[in-house]
Amino acid sequence: MEKDSNNIYLVDRKPRKCPCCGGKVVPILYGEPSSEAFEKADRGEIVLGGCIIFADMPEYQCTGCGAQFRKPIIYRNPEDVLKPKR
Numbered sequence: 001m002e003k004d005s006n007n008i009y010l011v012d013r014k015p016r017k018c019p020c021c022g023g024k025v026v027p028i029l030y031g032e033p034s035s036e037a038f039e040k041a042d043r044g045e046i047v048l049g050g051c052i053i054f055a056d057m058p059e060y061q062c063t064g065c066g067a068q069f070r071k072p073i074i075y076r077n078p079e080d081v082l083k084p085k086r
């Protein structure tokens, strides 16, 4: 399975189980968590990702080994990939 430079697995959709350890893969919730979100995190249904949001952050995480997953970024303009940002 392909990984990006941040050691995040690139997946088209949420994997049913972790390719490393076979553990449960759950969505990562970003932003200010609600009390419901805290309860879900306690039950291991989601992972709380914190409030800081950046471009290529992972969407899912393994509850067993902590491996992270995200969808490959689809660039609308291929030149955005080739040109360095200034």
Ligand SMILES: [Zn+2]
Binding pocket: 018, 019, 020, 021, 022, 023, 062, 063, 064, 065, 066, 067
């Ligand atoms: Zn795992």
